[in-house]
Amino acid sequence: MAEKRKKLLQGNEACVEGALYAGCMFYAGYPITPSTEIAEGLSVRLPQRGGKFIQMEDEIASIAAAIGGSMTGLKSLTATSGPGFSLKQEGLGYACIAEIPLVIVNVMRGGPSTGYPTGPSQSDIMQAKWGTHGDHPAIAVTPAYVQEILSETVRAFNLSEKYRTPVIVLYDEILGHMREPITIPDAGELPVVDRAKPTCPPEEYFPYDEKYEVPPLAPFGTGYRYHVTGLNHKKDGFPTNDSKQIRENNMRIMNKIENHKDEIWKNEEKFLDDAKIAVVTIGSTARSANFAVRVAREQGIKAGLLRPLTVWPFPDKAVKELSKRVRAIIVPELNLGQMVLEVERCAGGACAVEGIHRVDGEPINPAQILEVIKKYA
Amino acid sequence: MGEAAAKLPNIVIHEKLCKACSICVDFCPTNVLEIKGSCVAVKNLAACTRCQLCDLRCPDFAIQIFD
Amino acid sequence: MSEPAVKEKKQKLSVPFNYDKYMRPHKLPHIWCPGCGHGIVLKSLLRAVEATGIDKDNICMVSGIGCSSRTPGYVDFNTMHTLHGRAFSFATGIKLAKPEMKVIVISGDGDALAIGGNHFIHTCRRNIDLTAIVYTNSTYGMTGGQYSPTTPIGDIATTSRYGNIEPPFDACEMAKAAGATFVARGTAYHTLELEKTILAALQHKGMSVVDVIDACPTYYGRMNKFKSATHMMEVIEKDGTVNVKQVDKLPPEKVQGKLLRGILHNVERPEYCQQYANIIEKAKGGK
Numbered sequence: 001m002a003e004k005r006k007k008l009l010q011g012n013e014a015c016v017e018g019a020l021y022a023g024c025m026f027y028a029g030y031p032i033t034p035s036t037e038i039a040e041g042l043s044v045r046l047p048q049r050g051g052k053f054i055q056m057e058d059e060i061a062s063i064a065a066a067i068g069g070s071m072t073g074l075k076s077l078t079a080t081s082g083p084g085f086s087l088k089q090e091g092l093g094y095a096c097i098a099e100i101p102l103v104i105v106n107v108m109r110g111g112p113s114t115g116y117p118t119g120p121s122q123s124d125i126m127q128a129k130w131g132t133h134g135d136h137p138a139i140a141v142t143p144a145y146v147q148e149i150l151s152e153t154v155r156a157f158n159l160s161e162k163y164r165t166p167v168i169v170l171y172d173e174i175l176g177h178m179r180e181p182i183t184i185p186d187a188g189e190l191p192v193v194d195r196a197k198p199t200c201p202p203e204e205y206f207p208y209d210e211k212y213e214v215p216p217l218a219p220f221g222t223g224y225r226y227h228v229t230g231l232n233h234k235k236d237g238f239p240t241n242d243s244k245q246i247r248e249n250n251m252r253i254m255n256k257i258e259n260h261k262d263e264i265w266k267n268e269e270k271f272l273d274d275a276k277i278a279v280v281t282i283g284s285t286a287r288s289a290n291f292a293v294r295v296a297r298e299q300g301i302k303a304g305l306l307r308p309l310t311v312w313p314f315p316d317k318a319v320k321e322l323s324k325r326v327r328a329i330i331v332p333e334l335n336l337g338q339m340v341l342e343v344e345r346c347a348g349g350a351c352a353v354e355g356i357h358r359v360d361g362e363p364i365n366p367a368q369i370l371e372v373i374k375k376y377a
Numbered sequence: 378m379g380e381a382a383a384k385l386p387n388i389v390i391h392e393k394l395c396k397a398c399s400i401c402v403d404f405c406p407t408n409v410l411e412i413k414g415s416c417v418a419v420k421n422l423a424a425c426t427r428c429q430l431c432d433l434r435c436p437d438f439a440i441q442i443f444d
Numbered sequence: 445m446s447e448p449a450v451k452e453k454k455q456k457l458s459v460p461f462n463y464d465k466y467m468r469p470h471k472l473p474h475i476w477c478p479g480c481g482h483g484i485v486l487k488s489l490l491r492a493v494e495a496t497g498i499d500k501d502n503i504c505m506v507s508g509i510g511c512s513s514r515t516p517g518y519v520d521f522n523t524m525h526t527l528h529g530r531a532f533s534f535a536t537g538i539k540l541a542k543p544e545m546k547v548i549v550i551s552g553d554g555d556a557l558a559i560g561g562n563h564f565i566h567t568c569r570r571n572i573d574l575t576a577i578v579y580t581n582s583t584y585g586m587t588g589g590q591y592s593p594t595t596p597i598g599d600i601a602t603t604s605r606y607g608n609i610e611p612p613f614d615a616c617e618m619a620k621a622a623g624a625t626f627v628a629r630g631t632a633y634h635t636l637e638l639e640k641t642i643l644a645a646l647q648h649k650g651m652s653v654v655d656v657i658d659a660c661p662t663y664y665g666r667m668n669k670f671k672s673a674t675h676m677m678e679v680i681e682k683d684g685t686v687n688v689k690q691v692d693k694l695p696p697e698k699v700q701g702k703l704l705r706g707i708l709h710n711v712e713r714p715e716y717c718q719q720y721a722n723i724i725e726k727a728k729g730g731k
Contacts, residue, residue, distance in 0.1 A: 025541075026541050028537060047726075050728075057565075060530060064563075068506075068536065068537025072538055076541075396473070399674060400673055437483050442459075
């Protein structure tokens with residue numbers, strides 16, 4: 001039995017395994033390269049466990065249907081890529097303000113527009129945070145290995161359920177289509193979080209009760225009849241024009257994430273204890289950086305790696321601390337400069353910050369990173 | 378029989394809900410209602426046939442006829 | 445002598461009706477303008493819901509954005525006021541996830557036929573068991589009276605000051621062509637007929653669409669020289685429509701240019717959730 005749990009899987013297939021492990025029972029999506037394998041996999045696997053899969057007419061409908069599925073209490077997923085992610089932004093904002101758990105996978109490809117559908121990019125880092133209109137909380141997790149796509153998809157569901165908010169799984173085409181041997185974890189090996197449900201009688205239930213940081217969410221059809229809207233609302237879910245209540249509504253959805261950043265952040269650190277040069281990067285680029293840092297160490301250069309697995313909320317505490325004890329932070333990313341802006345903000349001039357950027361559809365290789373490391377050695 | 382037939386209907390008007398759109402007044406077949414200020418009012422209760430058209434077409438949940 | 449007959453007729457009437465049973469306390473008065481037909485449609489809908497006997501806990505009402513889409517806020521069901529045009533998609537998710545729920549979609553003509561046109565078409569095509577009530581008042585009321593996909597040619601709106609040049613959609617024809625298995629039309633004027641039509645829609649298994657013609661006196665009415673809400677109801681709803689059952693009995697000139705009311709299309713075709721239940725059986729068996 002045990003060896004059966006070892007599988008050679010593509011990143012997108014690992015995402016399917018992660019979703020199922022987390023208890024996903026609903027998927028709505030629209031075909032788009034390079035994320036389609038997630039839909040294909042779940043179209044087979046979900047009905048096997050009584051779950052529901054639907055291919056919607058477009059990306060907007062997909063996120064809407066997934067939110068609808070979640071409202072009935074099912075853990076829901078939708079997956080997409082750059083242009084589709086843009087279309088989903090409207091629904092993403094709705095899930096933020098209405099506080100509906102949902103996981104959105106964005107397998108990043110080259111852009112803008114149709115761009116380079118079969119090539120990788122990391123150019124949706126900012127879109128993941130700022131894509132939808134209005135101020136809103138954002139959580140985005142960024143795996144770098146196929147095994148990690150599974151575990152981070154599980155973590156995304158957990159964060160989503162715990163904080164009643166949409167969570168984005170952000171990885172690039174290289175990871176989506178890369179095959180690696182992985183181990184499917186046994187039940188209980190990874191934590192699985194389910195959203196809090198009300199225990200009070202229906203007449204005492206408020207879906208946005210400010211006495212909770214994250215109020216329990218009653219599934220539709222369970223006797224708790226209440227209202228959900230994308231308008232700013234009061235604790236009972238009904239719209240309000242009262243400026244005090246509008247502010248409270250906006251601040252609570254921000255603060256429930258802001259006040260728990262320490263729990264949401266997750267970083268991998270390598271050789272950072274005595275590092276003088278740090279590389280901060282995510283996803284497939286972190287794999288090259290990992291290699292580059294090892295080679296640098298072999299050559300006697302004190303280089304280290306900080307790899308955020310949560311890119312949003314941005315790990316400002318870790319980067320700030322790091323900037324105070326290194327000469328330089330190097331930020332390789334498959335875009336023309338997104339995460340580097342956040343790193344510069346956190347460093348605040350305490351050290352040099354240099355980006356390495358590439359938008360030709362090819363990965364950033366270790367040699368490119370090593371070259372910049374040597375510049376600061 | 379005669380006594381029962383003479384019993385007048387009970388027209389309940391919710392003043393807080395009426396927006397004086399005049400739909401009930403205009404469609405009343407026996408001219409029972411009128412707009413007074415910003416609300417509907419009964420002007421000829423005896424003419425009411427309890428046809429319920431005022432209730433059926435009131436958009437504002439503002440008028441009901443009971444026996 | 446005529447009294448017993450009158451009494452019998454009265455008992456068939458669904459009014460006076462206890463709307464409080466289905467309304468949320470303290471939410472009235474609603475936001476709709478004086479003379480707006482939306483409240484009339486809502487009342488017909490609630491009386492139809494009562495006739496179905498379905499428990500409030502098992503009813504979900506989903507809307508998009510616009511005047512009509514404020515309806516769910518007033519009713520005591522599981523209610524969701526969603527995004528402009530997307531109500532059909534949210535509702536599809538809810539229904540597929542929980543097929544035992546009765547899901548009602550409330551939409552306006554702009555919401556359902558313009559920004560939500562694609563969702564509307566595909567929801568009809570799937571024949572998923574939803575009941576959609578489309579409040580058609582030929583205007584975007586919430587934004588102040590722009591022309592909509594059902595504004596007649598030549599009519600004035602704040603964005604068609606020289607007269608509208610776009611031909612209007614017929615929501616029923618579109619629903620039918622797209623695959624909805626129950627398609628009907630009513631008006632706010634014919635309120636009892638509307639109640640019966642909505643009841644039939646609610647009892648239908650599959651995608652049911654009821655296009656309801658009602659009036660926006662504030663914007664569409666004023667800009668197009670209607671004297672009052674009543675005037676609009678008489679011209680547009682009463683004289684502008686004809687019941688489909690009467691079509692054969694009337695001379696062609698009395699039918700020409702009028703919208704048909706009543707149940708216009710009613711067929712049986714496998715329903716989406718039922719078919720998905722078969723998929724689950726297959727997937728479990730084939731494992």
